[in-house]
Amino acid sequence: MATIQIDAERCRKCGKCVQVCPTLFEQDAKGTLPYLLDTTRCNECGHCVAICPGEAIAHSSFPPGSITSVQPERLPDTVQLMELLRSRRSIREFRPKPVERTLVEQIIEAARFAPSAHNVQSTEYIVVQDPAVLKQVVELTIAQYRQWRNLLSNPLVRAITRLAKGATRQAALDGLSEDFTALINRYQQGDDPILREASTLLIFHADHHAGFAETNANLALQNASLVCETLNLGAFYTGYMVAGSNDNARLAKLLKLPRDHEIYAGLAIGYPRFHYQNWIERKPPQIQWFAQGGKHHDQC
Ligand SMILES: Cc1cc2nc3c(=O)[nH]c(=O)nc-3n(C[C@H](O)[C@H](O)[C@H](O)COP(=O)(O)O)c2cc1C
Structure with missing residues (x-):
């Protein structure tokens, strides 16, 4: 169980710990020293330590050395982040x-x-x-697909599935069986699918x-x-x-x-053999929008 202490000297009484973690911290009034509630409920997320401007919270899970100041100048801006997200393939x-x-x-x-x-x-x-282990991972994965394909093509299993689940489910399973066969065939031809x-x-x-x-x-x-x-x-x-x-x-x-x-x-x-030169548009997002004020319910 984590032990947590608030250093009254260092605490700026800003109440940020109370705002980020009302489960553990409480304050009688704005500008007063916060106090701790039931610390057994701490999930050790570290929000309290990360938010405290006065380094006033001593938390047994985050000893000195485990806390690092955020350096805003190192963060990517939105344009950089979007370029990364759009160009990842x-x-x-x-x-x-x-x-x-x-x-x-x-x-x-x-x-x-x-x-x-x-x-x-x-x-x-x-x-x-x-x-050698990578090769075995591929082999054992293919072996599993072979087992499932054989099970799905077993006449008895097919008859039971059709009876119990209907023709639509049977058709879906047949499709799955074809996918397994395609993987197995590619593997047998020397490919690593x-x-x-x-x-x-x-x-x-x-x-x-x-x-x-x-x-x-x-x-x-x-x-x-x-x-x-x-x-x-x-x-x-x-x-x-x-x-x-x-x-x-x-x-x-x-x-x-x-x-x-x-x-x-x-x-x-x-290491990639090549890098993609372009990023490509995706489907437009389907959004149901309950806008502030509740006047319009847009669907776009
Ligand atoms: C849950 C999941 C499973 C996937 N499985 C495979 C896979 O077994 N083999 C493969 O080559 N790609 C796999 N992919 C990659 C997708 O095919 C790929 O993300 C999708 O076609 C979009 O292309 P992009 O990742 O280049 O944007 C998988 C992706 C997800 C999210």
Whole structure:
């Protein structure tokens, strides 16, 4: 449990800690010394320490050295950030050059600063760079798709599905089976449809008991993918690997996935063979707008 103390000498009584965390801090009146409520409810997000202008809050989870002043001049402006967001693309063609460990560490550093529900910071990482292990990941993923394809094409399973779920569900499953077959065929022809021969696979996993574990992992992945761009690395979301990791005991064993953990996201990373020169328009956003004042309900 975290211990939190307010240094009365240093406190400027501005009440910002109360505003950012009314669960833990209270103030009887504006300009008075805040006091602490039930500190067992602290989720160690650090907002109180980050907001305090007088460095008056001593929090056991954030000892000296774990607090750094924000340097506004280092932040990208909107134009720079939008250029990054618009120009990021999935990269699937890689040079055989390995990604340096320091760069992978920087990518994970970006990932771990993503928000997480109740600040659980549930996401953990597996880095695969050993070519033999990368090959096995692809093989075991394809093996899983082969198993599912065989199950879906089993006449008995098909008959039961049609009876229990109807022809529409059967048609959807047939479509899925065709997708699996296409992946398997590409693999058999010597292609790598799962990791596209990327030199690094970054896996985001978590204990499935953690609240919003999947969302937390995917937010971490998005941070990671953006920082890849700034490091001149290319990356793509390995959805086929993630889907194929479901109930895949052999893959879990290979990756030494902890008990109760699931793979929620994966990023294939490498040095890109080329950079995209243009960014392309997306679909216009569909927005339902309940504007201030409530007079107009625009749909655009
Ligand atoms: C959940 C998810 C799963 C994806 N799975 C794959 C995948 O398995 N293989 C792949 O090449 N791209 C995969 N992608 C990348 C998408 O195809 C890509 O983001 C989309 O076509 C838009 O292109 P862009 O990322 O270049 O903007 C995935 C993306 C997401 C968000």
